[in-house]
Amino acid sequence: MAERNAPQRTLESWKQIAAYLDRSERTVRRWEASEGLPVHRRRHQKQDSVFAFRHELEAWRQRRIDGPAEDGLPPSTREVAGSGVSSYLLEHDAITRTMHCYIAAAREGNGELFRPACHPQATMAGYCQGVEYSGSMEHVFAWVTANGPAPNIEPRFARIEIVETIALVHLEVQKWTGRLLGAPARASDVFTLLRVNGEWKITHKVFHWQD
Amino acid sequence: MQSTQYPSEYDAIVRTMQHYIEGCRHGRSDQMRGAFHPQSSFFGYAGGNLVTGTDFLFHWIDDNGPAPGIEPRIVSVDILETIAVVRLEVAGFSGKLAGADVRMSDVFTLLKTDTGWTIIQKAFHWH
Missing domain, CATH: 1.10.1660 (Multidrug-efflux Transporter Regulator; Chain: A; Domain 2)
Incomplete structure (x- = not known):
């Protein structure tokens, strides 16, 4: 009680x-x-x-x-000392925080929310309605904004793999709607991330829209 | 993807990766360039410095020269319709720039195009 x-x-x-x-x-x-x-x-x-x-x-x-730490390490790494929390979990959490910028951008229909998660040289590639798109991540920022809000999207992390300074995230998103998408769509995305100055930044997104 | 398709797609992806591996082994970027998409990117740390761009990679491969003792191992191949992810571990990397017996961990993403599977990004970590 x-x-x-x-x-x-x-x-x-x-x-x-x-x-x-x-x-x-x-x-x-x-x-x-x-x-x-x-x-x-x-x-x-x-x-x-x-x-x-x-x-x-x-x-x-x-x-x-x-x-940020003066030694350039991410705050998560410093917290490990004495806390008993594994550095893997902290890196994993830092990666999902970066990924949530993408999810928030998609949900709100505001590509600018995604920009801080990306490396300045980030690129993307994939097919949309049979046409290949590849180039700067700017295309994604613009597309997310043009598509508008998708309040019901359901994101799921299918895989998060950390290899020292690089990481791989397979994200499955369903019920993605909007001005450009129309009916609820499902996307499979693979993001590659790089740890830059203690922060995880997205360097690449490759996507496949499921039929 | 239907399970019957997986083996043939897997083999096609491994053939693309083999061009990269042979280019590393012989120190010849011309053997691997065809495996890369024109818009492909390259990211990672070399000697503590962030390096980007496939031009850097191709020049590095040529300048490094032969690495006859490399031991490449494919850790995983995941295929999602038109995209794929390959995790590659390469041990025993050597050469003029690499030094001796270096290990590299790679994450490759590939895109299936009209001409087959092409590498759209290589991200790496030197150990």
Whole structure:
């Protein structure tokens, strides 16, 4: 019964998350997209709802205050000392935070949310309706914005593999809708990431739209 | 993909990769260039410096020269319709630039085009 008196562990909306961090909803949404603010989603029939754990927000805030390490290592690597948390899990989490920029961009229909996750020289390739597209990631930023919101997308990480300074992410996305896509579509994507100055950046995206 | 298609697609992907491996072994970029898509990219750290672009790779292969003792191993081949991922480990890399007995881990992504499977990106890590 002690739990009844414990403070509420989760924040149940953007409004509550924003109030907890004493910022506007717009700011905390941007932090999720570009700075890895740990926000979770529940899937519903129509639109997803968001929630966040207080302890995760506190850990995120602490990392942000600490800033990047002078030795160039990611903050996650420094935290390993004495914490008992494996560096693999921390690298894995850092990779999914980078990937969530892509997912947030797709959901909101705003390609600019994806830009901070990418290396400046990032490229893409794949087929869309039988036509091959290959070149700068700018095409993806523009396409995501032109396609507009896709509030019901369901992303799943099929594979995350870390090889020292490089990583491979296979992402399956279904129920992707929008102005360009129309009916719900399913995409298979493989992203290659590189750890640059302690941060995981996407260097390449190759995609296949499932029929 | 139907399971009956996998072996033939796998073999075609491995043939493409073989051009890369033979280019490394002989120190001849001309043997591997045809395996790369015109828009392909290249990323990784060499001696602590980030290097990018397939031009860098091709020049490096030519300047490094033969690496007759390389031991390449394909760790995985994943095929998703028109795209594929190959994990390659190469041990025993040697040469004028590589030095002796270096190990390299590679992630290749490939795209299936009208002319077959081509490498669209190589990302690597030197050990």
